[in-house]
Amino acid sequence: MSGKPRLTYLNGRGRMESIRWLLAAAGVEEELTGFPSPLLLDGSLLFQQVPLVEIDGMKMVQTRAIMSYIAGKYNLHGKDLKERALIDMYVEGISDLMQMILMFPFSPPDAKEKNLESIKDRATNRYFPVFEKVLKQHGQDFLVGNKFSWADVQLMEAILAVEEKVPAVLSGFPQLQVFKTKMSNMPTIKKFLQPGSPRKPPPDAHYVETVLKVFKK
Amino acid sequence: MSAKPKLYYFDGRGKMESIRWLLAAAGVEFEEEFLETRDQYEKLLQGGSLLFQQVPMVEIDGMKMVQTRAILSYIAAKYNLYGKDLKERALIDMYVEGTNDLMGFILMFPFLSAEDKEKQRAFIVQKATSRYFPVYEKVLKDHGQDFLVGNNFSWADVHLLEAILMVEEKKSDVLSGFPQLQAFKARISSIPAIKKFLQPGSQRKPVPDDKYVETVRRVLRMYYDVKAN
Numbered sequence: 001m002s003g004k005p006r007l008t009y010l011n012g013r014g015r016m017e018s019i020r021w022l023l024a025a026a027g028v029e030e031e032l033t034g035f036p037s038p039l040l041l042d043g044s045l046l047f048q049q050v051p052l053v054e055i056d057g058m059k060m061v062q063t064r065a066i067m068s069y070i071a072g073k074y075n076l077h078g079k080d081l082k083e084r085a086l087i088d089m090y091v092e093g094i095s096d097l098m099q100m101i102l103m104f105p106f107s108p109p110d111a112k113e114k115n116l117e118s119i120k121d122r123a124t125n126r127y128f129p130v131f132e133k134v135l136k137q138h139g140q141d142f143l144v145g146n147k148f149s150w151a152d153v154q155l156m157e158a159i160l161a162v163e164e165k166v167p168a169v170l171s172g173f174p175q176l177q178v179f180k181t182k183m184s185n186m187p188t189i190k191k192f193l194q195p196g197s198p199r200k201p202p203p204d205a206h207y208v209e210t211v212l213k214v215f216k217k
Numbered sequence: 218m219s220a221k222p223k224l225y226y227f228d229g230r231g232k233m234e235s236i237r238w239l240l241a242a243a244g245v246e247f248e249e250e251f252l253e254t255r256d257q258y259e260k261l262l263q264g265g266s267l268l269f270q271q272v273p274m275v276e277i278d279g280m281k282m283v284q285t286r287a288i289l290s291y292i293a294a295k296y297n298l299y300g301k302d303l304k305e306r307a308l309i310d311m312y313v314e315g316t317n318d319l320m321g322f323i324l325m326f327p328f329l330s331a332e333d334k335e336k337q338r339a340f341i342v343q344k345a346t347s348r349y350f351p352v353y354e355k356v357l358k359d360h361g362q363d364f365l366v367g368n369n370f371s372w373a374d375v376h377l378l379e380a381i382l383m384v385e386e387k388k389s390d391v392l393s394g395f396p397q398l399q400a401f402k403a404r405i406s407s408i409p410a411i412k413k414f415l416q417p418g419s420q421r422k423p424v425p426d427d428k429y430v431e432t433v434r435r436v437l438r439m440y441y442d443v444k445a446n
């Protein structure tokens with residue numbers, strides 16, 4: 001009997017990708033499933049939405065709830081309430097940046113350039129400077145409490161996602177460059193970054209088409 | 218002696234309202250500083266108080282916390298409104314994320330054109346009655362307890378009551394198909410801390426009006442062209 005979490009989503013990044021990252025970083029294997037019909041209307045989906053993660057006897061929905069549970073379970077959520085508060089703040093900020101990237105493939109063609117500029121602007125002026133400063137000030141390897149946490153995983157995911165759109169984005173951020181290298185060398189993350197892992201490729205036209213077809217409002 | 222939490226936001230609901238509700242439900246007194254001018258906002262920015270240049274910001278326990286969910290999570294945990302273990306917390310998180318999505322449709326409502334408002338009102342009611350309310354109705358019916366999770370008052374109950382009242386402001390009889398939720402609403406409203414918050418003179422904010430919209434736009438220089446869902 002597999003105790004592995006089972007993920008239900010489309011065959012692409014979307015809102016499930018951050019969950020895949022976190023599970024991988026925690027060294028947790030997903031159960032391999034075929035890609036099921038996305039239309040699960042049998043009551044599995046609490047609010048009729050995916051992501052769905054079946055874990056520890058629960059059918060969990062809502063991305064943040066799922067990630068909070070995984071982070072809590074695998075000791076990636078800080079050692080006390082105040083560390084948790086810091087991790088939550090960092091994760092929420094990064095999540096706002098990731099939201100822009102999430103929506104980007106669905107922008108109308110005439111808005112794509114503007115949206116790309118927004119992503120670059122937010123990353124370089126609002127989000128990356130915060131984490132650059134945090135790392136510089138405490139001089140530690142990890143964002144919070146001198147220990148690997150959900151915040152580090154989320155930041156690493158965001159850095160790579162923005163780099164796919166803006167390749168030189170880290171050029172003004174030496175601390176983040178070092179951080180990226182360190183994270184890449186952590187065994188579980190290194191494994192996730194190799195071909196054959198559950199990591200999904202950047203969304204393409206086919207993915208966008210599938211989402212629009214399946215998730216008609 | 219710890220100082221009271223201090224909330225930095227506009228004099229209106231927005232994203233800060235859920236935080237006001239939760240503090241009130243926990244019986245925690247708080248202070249507020251209202252943003253009225255662009256200058257005030259820029260001063261906060263320059264002072265480095267706003268981690269991601271945004272409000273809400275809450276000064277609490279020596280931290281300048283930002284990001285609504287982070288703040289709410291902290292308050293819930295600190296005041297024992299977050300379940301007794303990881304699994305109860307997971308349930309509370311799921312429920313709260315649902316009500317948060319629902320309230321998100323209402324958040325942008327005041328910024329819409331008159332025509333879009335009508336469309337959005339219908340959208341809100343449709344989502345409330347077909348996607349969200351049925352879930353909580355069933356949860357309450359299935360376990361027959363007074364509260365959503367673990368037979369104990371939690372953040373999930375506060376958030377759901379807030380959502381119910383907000384949707385009722387858009388359609389007063391929206392609970393007519395939901396007897397469990399009607400009973401829930403009456404029960405939670407009569408909890409002393411909540412009852413107090415629902416009375417005039419509390420720090421609960423009224424339905425946002427044009428003045429509120431104008432203030433937000435003036436201070437943030439944003440949200441001039443908001444579209445309906």
